[in-house]
Amino acid sequence: MTSVLDGPVITADMARELALSQKVCIRPLLRRVHDRATDTEDVVALPCGSTREAVCPPCAHKARILRMQQCTEGWHRTDEPEYRPTRQLDEDQVDEDQPDNEDRRVRSTRRRQDAPDLPRVPQEDRTVGRVFATADGREYRPSMFLTLTMPSYGAVTSAGVPADPAHYNYRRQALDALHFARLVDRFWQNLRRAAGYKVQYFGAVEPQRRLVPHLHAAVRGAIPRATIRQVVAATYLQLWWPSFDRPVYVHRVPVWDGESYVDADTGEVLPTWDQALDRLAADPAAKPAHVMRFGRQVDMAGTIAPSEDADRAVRYLTKYLTKAVADTHTEPDSEPEPVVEAHVDRLHAELRYLPCSERCANWLRYGVQPDQAGPGLTPGRCPSKAHDREHLGLGGRRVLVSRQWSGKRLAEHKADRSTVVREALLAAGIVAPETERLAAAVTLADGSPRFVWTDTRPDARTYARVLLASIAERHKWRDQYEAAKAAAPVDKRSATTPPPDPG
Known part of the structure; x- marks a missing residue:
C-alpha cells in the first residue's frame, strides 16, 4: 500500500527504512489529538520506548x-x-x-x-x-x-x-x-x-x-x-x-474450587504456601x-x-x-x-x-499452592517473563x-539530557518547542482540557506521513542544535548527545 505525499510516491516500507537511517522511532504510538481551541485534529507520534534492538x-x-x-x-x-x-x-x-x-x-x-x-x-x-x-x-x-x-x-x-x-x-x-x-x-x-x-x-x-x-x-x-x-x-x-525435585501433577492439574486448589480426582486441598513452609521449618533434617x-x-x-x-x-x-x-x-x-x-x-x-518465585503458578505442579494463590493459575503458564524463550x-x-x-533516577538523567539541549538552543536565541504543548494539563479559559487525546488505528498512508513528519522535525532540531553548539559551545560530554525527540 502506498502513500502519496508532497512529491513522489512513498511507501510505508520506504518511510520505515528512512526512519531507521535517521534514528527515528519506527513503531510510534499514534494518537489523534483534538485541539478544542481551534477545532482541529492532528495525528501525533509518540516514541515506543522499546529497549530491544529487534523491536525498534x-x-x-x-x-x-x-x-x-x-x-x-x-x-x-x-x-x-x-x-x-x-x-x-x-x-x-x-x-x-x-x-x-x-x-x-x-x-x-x-x-x-x-x-x-x-x-x-x-x-x-x-x-x-x-x-x-x-x-x-x-x-x-x-x-x-x-x-x-x-x-x-x-x-x-x-x-x-x-x-x-x-x-x-x-x-x-x-x-x-x-x-x-x-x-x-x-x-x-x-x-x-x-x-x-x-x-x-x-x-x-x-x-x-x-x-x-x-x-x-x-x-x-x-x-x-x-x-x-x-x-x-x-x-x-x-x-x-518446599522441595520441587519431583512433580506431583504431570498429566493432570489441580483445580480451583472457589477458595483453594484441590486435587481434581480426590478433592483433597493442596497445602498452602505457609503450611508448606511450616512443615519445612519443623523438619530438623530439612535442606x-x-x-x-x-x-x-x-x-x-x-x-x-x-x-x-x-x-x-x-x-x-x-x-x-x-x-x-x-x-x-x-x-x-x-x-x-x-x-x-x-x-x-x-x-x-x-x-x-x-x-x-513464591507466587509462581508452577508450584501447583509440585503439589503446593503458590503464595497468595487465586483462580486462573496453570502450571507451565506462569506470566513471569523469566519463563519466556526470549529471556531464558x-x-x-x-x-x-x-x-x-x-x-x-533514570528519569532525571533523561531530563538532564533535554535540559542541555534546550539551554544550548536558548543561548543561541532559539526557543525549543515546549514539551508540554499538547499536554492534558493545558486548559481553556473555563478550566477544561484544551487537548483531547484518543487512540487511532492508522493505515499505511497515515503511518508514512507521520513518520516522515517526525524525520523532518528531527532534522530541524538537529540543524538548530548544531548551529547553537557552534555559536555557544556547551559541556562536551553532554552536548554531543543527540537531542530528544520533540513533543
Whole structure:
C-alpha cells in the first residue's frame, strides 16, 4: 500500500527504512489529538520506548545511550551524591541495603560449613573511593571494573553448546538463571561488609555464549583484589523452599474450587504456601531446595577517569543491553545455528516448569499452592517473563544500580539530557518547542482540557506521513542544535548527545 505525499510516491516500507537511517522511532504510538481551541485534529507520534534492538533500533539505541550516561556520571564521583531515602524505588533500582525477604521463620543463621568466613572490617560512612598520592605529589582516585561468572554445568564447545547434552546439567543452569539477581544482591551486601564502606555499583546482567548469566559491574572506589576473591568465595544463596525435585501433577492439574486448589480426582486441598513452609521449618533434617554460588572465574581491572579505558569499559558494559538474552550472540539478519537453537530450546523446556518465585503458578505442579494463590493459575503458564524463550530465566532487571550511584533516577538523567539541549538552543536565541504543548494539563479559559487525546488505528498512508513528519522535525532540531553548539559551545560530554525527540 502506498502513500502519496508532497512529491513522489512513498511507501510505508520506504518511510520505515528512512526512519531507521535517521534514528527515528519506527513503531510510534499514534494518537489523534483534538485541539478544542481551534477545532482541529492532528495525528501525533509518540516514541515506543522499546529497549530491544529487534523491536525498534532507534529507541533501543537511545535507551543504551541513557544508560551509558547514568553509568559515567556515577562511576568516578569525587563528592557524595545526595541521598534521598524512599521506599518507592525506580524500576531499575534495588534496595540492596535491606535483607532479602525469603523466609522469616526461625532458622539457624550459621554460615554453611563449606563456605569460608567473610572478612569484617570497620565501616566508614562514605560511597566515594579513596584518594591515592604518588611520590611526585599527583593524586588519583581509582575505581574498578568487575566481572563475575557462574560455575560450569558441563563441557561446552566453542559455539557455547554442550559437548554432551545428555549429561549437561540444564536444571541447575535454569535455576541459577532464575535466581541470579538474588545471588548478586547477596554479593554486594557481603562486599560492603568486607570493603569497609558503602560500595556503589552499576551492573549489567548478560549471558555468556553458553547462555549462562554473568555480571559486569562498574564499582566506585578501589578494593583489594584478594578481598574481592574472598567475598566471591564466601557468597552463596540458599532457597529455603518446599522441595520441587519431583512433580506431583504431570498429566493432570489441580483445580480451583472457589477458595483453594484441590486435587481434581480426590478433592483433597493442596497445602498452602505457609503450611508448606511450616512443615519445612519443623523438619530438623530439612535442606535448602537449591544452593547457588559464583564460579571461580573473577575478572578485576582498575580504571581511572577520564581515560579511553574508562570510556571503553562503559561501552562494553552496555553492549548487549539492547538484545534479548536468547539473541545476544546472534549476528543481525542471520539465522542461528541448529545446535544453538537446540540448546536454547532445551534450556527453555527446563525453565517452563521450574518455580521462579513464591507466587509462581508452577508450584501447583509440585503439589503446593503458590503464595497468595487465586483462580486462573496453570502450571507451565506462569506470566513471569523469566519463563519466556526470549529471556531464558533472566526475567528481572538487566541493569542493577545501587541507590547512591549518581544521586538521580533514570528519569532525571533523561531530563538532564533535554535540559542541555534546550539551554544550548536558548543561548543561541532559539526557543525549543515546549514539551508540554499538547499536554492534558493545558486548559481553556473555563478550566477544561484544551487537548483531547484518543487512540487511532492508522493505515499505511497515515503511518508514512507521520513518520516522515517526525524525520523532518528531527532534522530541524538537529540543524538548530548544531548551529547553537557552534555559536555557544556547551559541556562536551553532554552536548554531543543527540537531542530528544520533540513533543
